[in-house]
Amino acid sequence: xxxxxxxxxxxxxxxxxxxxxxxxxxxxxxxxxxxxxxxxxxxxxxxxxxxxxxxxxxxxxxxxxxxxxxxxxxxxxxxxxxxxxxxxxxxxxxxxxxxxxxxxxxxxxxxxxxxxxxxxxxxxxxxxxxxxxxxxxxxxxxxxxxxxxxxxxxxxxxxxxxxxxxxxxxxxxxxxxxxxxxxxxxxxxxxxxxxxxxxxxxxxxxxxxxxxxxxxxxxxxxxxxxxxxxxxxxxxxxxxxxxxxxxxxxxxxxxxxxxxxxxxxxxxxxxxxxxxxxxxxxxxxxxxxxxxxxxxxxxxxxxxxxxxxxxxxxxxxxxxxxxxxxxxxxxxxxxxxxxxxxxxxxxxxxxxxxxxxxxxxxxxxxxxxxxxxxxxxxxxxxxxxxxxxxxxxxxxxxxxxxxxxxxxxxxxxxxxxxxxxxxxxxxxxxxxxxxxxxxxxxxxxxxxxxxxxxxxxxxxxxxxxxxxxxxxxxxxxxxxxxxxxxxxxxxxxxxxxxxxxxxxxxxxxxxxxxxxxxxxxxxxxxxxxxxxxxxxxxxxxxxxxxxxxxxxxxxxxxxxxxxxxxxxxxxxxxxxxxxxxxxxxxxxxxxxxxxxxxxxxxxxxxxxxxxxxxxxxxxxxxxxxxxx
Numbered sequence: 001x002x003x004x005x006x007x008x009x010x011x012x013x014x015x016x017x018x019x020x021x022x023x024x025x026x027x028x029x030x031x032x033x034x035x036x037x038x039x040x041x042x043x044x045x046x047x048x049x050x051x052x053x054x055x056x057x058x059x060x061x062x063x064x065x066x067x068x069x070x071x072x073x074x075x076x077x078x079x080x081x082x083x084x085x086x087x088x089x090x091x092x093x094x095x096x097x098x099x100x101x102x103x104x105x106x107x108x109x110x111x112x113x114x115x116x117x118x119x120x121x122x123x124x125x126x127x128x129x130x131x132x133x134x135x136x137x138x139x140x141x142x143x144x145x146x147x148x149x150x151x152x153x154x155x156x157x158x159x160x161x162x163x164x165x166x167x168x169x170x171x172x173x174x175x176x177x178x179x180x181x182x183x184x185x186x187x188x189x190x191x192x193x194x195x196x197x198x199x200x201x202x203x204x205x206x207x208x209x210x211x212x213x214x215x216x217x218x219x220x221x222x223x224x225x226x227x228x229x230x231x232x233x234x235x236x237x238x239x240x241x242x243x244x245x246x247x248x249x250x251x252x253x254x255x256x257x258x259x260x261x262x263x264x265x266x267x268x269x270x271x272x273x274x275x276x277x278x279x280x281x282x283x284x285x286x287x288x289x290x291x292x293x294x295x296x297x298x299x300x301x302x303x304x305x306x307x308x309x310x311x312x313x314x315x316x317x318x319x320x321x322x323x324x325x326x327x328x329x330x331x332x333x334x335x336x337x338x339x340x341x342x343x344x345x346x347x348x349x350x351x352x353x354x355x356x357x358x359x360x361x362x363x364x365x366x367x368x369x370x371x372x373x374x375x376x377x378x379x380x381x382x383x384x385x386x387x388x389x390x391x392x393x394x395x396x397x398x399x400x401x402x403x404x405x406x407x408x409x410x411x412x413x414x415x416x417x418x419x420x421x422x423x424x425x426x427x428x429x430x431x432x433x434x435x436x437x438x439x440x441x442x443x444x445x446x447x448x449x450x451x452x453x454x455x456x457x458x459x460x461x462x463x464x465x466x467x468x469x470x471x472x473x474x475x476x477x478x479x480x481x482x483x484x485x486x487x488x489x490x491x492x493x494x495x496x497x498x499x500x501x502x503x504x505x506x507x508x509x510x511x512x513x514x515x516x517x518x519x520x521x522x523x524x525x526x527x528x529x530x531x532x533x534x535x536x537x538x539x540x541x542x543x544x545x546x547x548x549x550x551x552x553x554x555x556x557x558x559x560x561x562x563x564x565x566x567x568x569x570x571x572x573x574x575x576x577x578x579x580x581x582x583x584x585x586x587x588x589x590x591x592x593x594x595x596x597x598x599x600x601x602x603x604x605x606x607x608x609x610x611x612x613x614x615x616x617x618x619x620x621x622x623x624x625x626x627x628x
């Protein structure tokens with residue numbers, strides 16, 4: 001916290017924070033932050049941290065504990081939480097533990113990372129052991145999202161391996177390690193030695209019937225789920241009410257465009273029992289019609305059509321976005337879809353049979369991921385976009401050109417600088433006519449033209465020109481301390497530049513939910529995470545860290561763009577504002593950590609050849625060793 005104050009007067013974030021932090025509040029926040037660091041240490045033996053997950057592309061950055069309790073790091077959307085003291089977290093119990101010897105100390109050189117098996121014969125499970133800064137660490141072998149191997153991750157200071165962020169709400173288990181008489185010994189749950197999966201038992205804060213406060217969460221996406229969990233983890237004993245128009249419990253929406261065959265059940269982030277255990281009330285298929293921020297009242301309609309009113313003490317609106325539609329002739333024909341829910345995906349798959357001609361409108365992430373998924377199902381796929389190349393608005397023309405070549409190689413037709421004039425067909429769509437008169441045959445059409453914030457039901461809060469809620473660094477609406485927003489509906493001041501931004505990424509929404517929850521409890525924690533998002537197209541892994549909407553034409557590319565293995569740096573003046581990688585995941589993770597530390601190199605160093613991706617990773621390793 002003191003480090004923040006050293007640069008406070010020079011930072012563009014300062015102006016946005018001045019209305020929020022009084023001198024007394026700052027002192028209170030600093031004291032709380034020190035206390036929170038002590039409380040959040042990962043348990044010494046085989047536990048999962050209560051501050052789950054960190055950075056994705058399918059992989060999770062875990063929370064890890066060091067042997068001596070000096071500190072550990074928990075990656076949280078690009079921000080690492082320093083855990084300074086070795087304390088047992090009050091919300092976690094361990095399974096029965098067993099000490100096993102896994103190898104000789106001399107078998108490991110500095111920086112070595114290996115999977116080892118605990119148990120003998122066919123029994124036993126693998127764990128990941130590595131030596132870093134002269135100490136040994138042991139964790140689970142796979143990320144908590146899609147099970148990607150952490151053996152391919154990178155390592156950060158005073159921590160075990162770091163990988164990219166994950167949509168999973170869980171972190172990665174860590175285990176106590178000791179070196180005794182030259183042998184590396186690890187305390188692991190007995191279930192692992194027997195070859196069974198280990199399960200930790202969480203102890204959330206109990207619902208306190210004497211606590212009459214009501215905290216309402218509008219929406220059931222990642223922000224609401226992470227907020228609800230965080231409120232209980234931080235000891236909130238009042239009512240938590242999640243109101244959603246969905247019939248499902250929170251699920252991994254981002255996976256739908258990557259795999260259209262997924263169902264809500266397979267994507268579900270937490271089982272139904274979890275919400276009972278945490279005393280989180282979920283009102284399904286309810287449509288919020290009004291939130292009056294000044295009177296702290298909310299109105300919603302139930303599935304039966306009745307209108308209900310709820311008084312709340314604090315509210316966080318994370319209602320997400322609605323897909324944009326095309327208002328052109330024929331837009332209501334059957335066979336034209338948007339993709340937002342599992343039901344949408346199921347309808348699309350009915351049309352997307354092998355050999356069918358499917359047209360995707362939109363050249364950004366939803367559109368491109370859907371095109372990749374449709375192609376994997378054997379469809380004949382065409383993509384229509386206003387941009388000249390894929391991802392032009394988010395990654396720029398240089399990187400977009402590489403993906404245009406990839407589309408051509410995969411047999412996907414790209415129609416750039418094009419707009420839809422109308423859809424043809426009688427009852428069901430059978431063609432798409434472009435503004436230049438060209439007609440594309442179509443058995444089905446998916447519109448992936450972005451979303452707009454669901455905020456029309458809000459009263460008494462400031463909205464920007466796009467309809468997003470204008471919030472301060474604490475994610476609270478200006479002048480209304482009881483109203484918070486997160487995710488797609490949230491326009492917040494960037495910590496790095498002070499400019500107001502709205503970022504439609506899963507990881508940002510998840511981290512904002514956690515930050516908003518703590519600030520609903522009066523903890524004065526600004527949102528400072530570095531944005532990180534990922535995508536997968538035709539087997540190529542794309543990662544993007546940072547935020548650089550105004551630097552898309554000032555890109556330095558390192559590596560083989562035509563071979564789809566490269567790093568691109570987005571620059572402004574002499575600063576690297578963002579980094580995109582394709583099939584170079586560890587570089588993206590390293591850049592996220594360097595950005596967090598403020599240690600990214602200058603653009604001039606890249607131009608002079610002093611620095612490249614390998615040098616960046618080496619610099620991070622050296623920093624970490626020096627601080628270990």
